[in-house]
Amino acid sequence: MGKRGLSMRRKESIYGYIFILPFIIGFIGFTAGPLLFSFAGSFTDYNITSQMEFIGVENYQTLIVEDGLFRTSLWNTLYYVLLSVPLTTLGAIFLSALLNQDVPGIRFFRTLYYLPAILSGVGVYLLWMQLLEPGTGMVNLVLGWVGIDGPNWLFDPDWTKPSLILMKLWSVGGSMLLYLASMQGVSKSLYEAAEIDGASRWRQFIHITIPMITPVIFFDVVTSLIGGFQIFQEAYIMSGNGEGGPANSLLFYNLYMWNQAFENFDMGYAMAMSWILFVIVFILTVINLKLAPRWVHYEGEDK
Amino acid sequence: MKNMKTLLITLIGLGLILSGCAGFQTSNNDKESVNEDGKIVVDFWTFWGSEIRRPVVDKIVEDFNASQDEIEVKHTYSPWGDIWTKELAAIAAGNPPDVVINDINATALRGKEQQAMNLSEFYDDSFSEKFYPELWNATLHEGDSYGIPFNTDTRVLFYNKDAFEEVGLDPEDPPETWAELEEYAAKLDVKNGNSYDRLGFYPLWGVGYDVWLLNANGENYFGPDHNTDTVNINTEKNVEVLNWLKSWKDRIGEDVVNSFQAQIDSQQGNPFFSGDLAMIVQQPTFYTQIRDYAEDLNFGVVQLPEYEEGNGHTSWGGGFVAEIPKGSSDPEAAWKFIEYLTGAESQEYWAVKNFDNVANIEAAEAAAESDELTEQGQMVYQMAVDSMEDTLLTPAPVAAPSYFNYINPQVDEFFLGSKTAEEALAKAQSDVEALIEKNQ
Known part of the structure; x- marks a missing residue:
């Protein structure tokens, strides 16, 4: 009986597993393992070094019922996501539409608008802190030329989050590139046909360009939504002392979580926070996926 | 074809053993940490x-x-x-x-x-x-x-002796109390329309509001030895100090404060170096910047003024x-x-x-007496040593880690004008008490 050995199919599937073994080990060791550990840890008073006692749902209960800073940080993050995602998406589409024109020197402009996307990290934040300086910064200087008395940007709690969104708009070059590539892929014959029918440029944009790039819009919205919830560095650097000031207006979810974990050593609490965030982002992404068929158009797909 | 199965099992087994070994090594505290010389x-x-x-x-x-x-x-x-x-x-x-x-x-x-x-x-x-x-x-x-x-570190007051002389103040007699500080600052102001050619002093450059609270109270918000049995955030004195600090901004004007602040942040352009600011609270190491960027500046240094006479020149470090x-x-x-x-x-x-x-x-x-320091360096260092006697630290009590995260935002709101000092401190007091409650 044993002579028959394994069928070709089974053999191949075993080969397959061997080939992906490095990934499986990596996934279990570095992703699934820590994920499960943080889930278990969220029900404890884990402090990283010396204690890990089971305390039930106390962390979750304190977070939701008592913790005012938790609510502040969640509100700040939602505010930021709700404003920045639509604005950066619209900004990127607008910019790529402009850069999709056939005018002399367009390559130069494409490079110019893409440049901010290759700069990253703390350097950019420090640069923007100088630009947004209320008294001497470039932004208020330029606003002054047209007679606008600029706000206090990073020093005024009402303006801190808009400041960050402004900074994000400056660096939409990355997603602009995706939109541009997808716009270039739209068949010229569609525009020619529309032109013969007498459609204006605007109507061509609305009825041809936008539907044809919806897959990229969908991708951009999903990734920037998730990225938006992960905002941390900006607040850590730009709120001056890293505490999320002024008046807690830059205390984002991840910053508060970081403070709980590494300033107060309340890792169990921080783990509970990360799971609440995970659930929120998960639900939003599922909603996004469910809504997608209603507006995302894939070429060559039967409807 | 059984070989395949054996191979697979061996591979996985090997992987587990290897990772197991690695796990052992990292948690082994008794490892020999000696170098090749046996040290x-x-x-x-x-x-x-x-x-x-x-x-x-x-x-x-x-x-x-x-x-x-x-x-x-x-x-x-x-x-x-x-x-x-x-x-x-x-x-x-x-x-x-x-x-x-x-x-x-x-x-x-x-x-x-x-x-x-x-x-x-x-x-x-x-x-x-x-x-x-x-x-x-x-x-x-x-x-x-x-x-x-x-x-x-500690915080001390640097002042410009030439500016003192110019307005008829004795350069060897710097301000001793908050009242004198205000009086001297007003004398040192040189106003030019809406802006200042020279500003006497502004208390919130170089230090935060908390240093002035500490200076006035002679203690942090908590009881002796940083115990959390008492929490003294919402007190009459603190309300008074916050209002006093705000009165400076109201008098000088927000725009002036912001533009000076930007220059201070840029270090080399510090208005104290150019004589545009007559007094500033800083750490003693500020001297090295004066030495490097403004060597001709004729300056003096003194302990922080006291809240009122006999209250103590309490500083923060x-x-x-x-x-x-x-x-x-x-x-x-x-x-x-x-x-x-x-x-x-x-x-x-x-x-x-x-x-x-x-x-x-x-x-x-x-x-402070080292020959390696210049005469000026010795003077500043000696002042730092003197100030250490009156310097308090504000370590976080174990029951109130990062308590300042609950106070700073409230005080921010006070300075921005959306809360009164009483409201801000009352909220901070109850938030910190809740924090202590949670950690006990």
Whole structure:
């Protein structure tokens, strides 16, 4: 009986597993393992070094019922996501539409608008802190030329989050590139046909360009939504002392979580926070996926 | 074809065994940490990597190694943003460094969480006398020290002597009280339309509101020895101090404050160097900037003015400790190095080379008379030493870690005008009380 050995199919599937073994080990060791550990840890008073006692749902209960800073940080993050995602998406589409024109020197402009996307990290934040300086910064200087008395940007709690969104708009070059590539892929014959029918440029944009790039819009919205919830560095650097000031207006979810974990050593609490965030982002992404068929158009797909 | 199955099982088995071995090694505390000469290696982590500080640390380490037959200290630089999270991960993994420079204000908390070792087994009763008592007390949790004070700082008032003379003030008689400070500042102001050609003083440059509260109260928000039985945030005096601080901004104007602030942030363009600002509260190390960017400036330095006569020139400081992380492979050797590091000789060397306040009293006093400093340098350092006597620290009580995160936002709202001082402090008081409640 044993002579028959394994069928070709089974053999191949075993080969397959061997080939992906490095990934499986990596996934279990570095992703699934820590994920499960943080889930278990969220029900404890884990402090990283010396204690890990089971305390039930106390962390979750304190977070939701008592913790005012938790609510502040969640509100700040939602505010930021709700404003920045639509604005950066619209900004990127607008910019790529402009850069999709056939005018002399367009390559130069494409490079110019893409440049901010290759700069990253703390350097950019420090640069923007100088630009947004209320008294001497470039932004208020330029606003002054047209007679606008600029706000206090990073020093005024009402303006801190808009400041960050402004900074994000400056660096939409990355997603602009995706939109541009997808716009270039739209068949010229569609525009020619529309032109013969007498459609204006605007109507061509609305009825041809936008539907044809919806897959990229969908991708951009999903990734920037998730990225938006992960905002941390900006607040850590730009709120001056890293505490999320002024008046807690830059205390984002991840910053508060970081403070709980590494300033107060309340890792169990921080783990509970990360799971609440995970659930929120998960639900939003599922909603996004469910809504997608209603507006995302894939070429060559039967409807 | 059975071979396949065997191979697969062997592979997985091998993987498990290997990872198992690795797991063993990292949690093995008894590993031999000796080098090829048979010396015990003490792994020493600091965040001092700048071209000024690094050579000084390296020299201290070198001197220690030269004096030793059995121990060799290895200095590792880790950036400010990483060092303590790395340390934490290393402690959790059971393979930490042996000596780490860490923040003095959370030493008790690290002791409570058992990240740092209880050092009481190493020192005797007289050991603590070498250090400023306020610094030593900040390292205690339930009476035992969890880190030995290394360096510290304080806040003093720098003033422009030429400007004093110009408006008829005695340059050798700087302001002693808050009232004098206000009076002198007004005299020193040179107004030009809506802006100032010279501003006398603004209290919130160089320090925060909390330093003025500390100066007025002579103590932090909590009871003696940083216990949390009493919380004194919402007091009449604090309300008065906050309103006093705000009155400066109201008088000078927000735009003036912002434009001066931007210049101060840019360091080289500090208006104090150009004489556009007559007085400023700063750390004593501010002197090195004056030396480098404005060597001709005729300045004096004095302790912070007192709230009212006889109230005390209370100032505020922070600092760093040398601690032994829990799980160090050779705490005895680590302690020997800490003793050397916080001893008079290396402390004086550090003080003079970096122009930095040190925790060792003997070293600090010797540094103020060091020939390596200029006359001006000696004067500033002596003032720093004098100010240390009146300097308080504000370490976080274990029941109220990062309590300032609950006070600062409220005070921000007060300065922005959306809350009165009473409202802001009442909210801060109840939030901090709730925090203590939660942690008890």
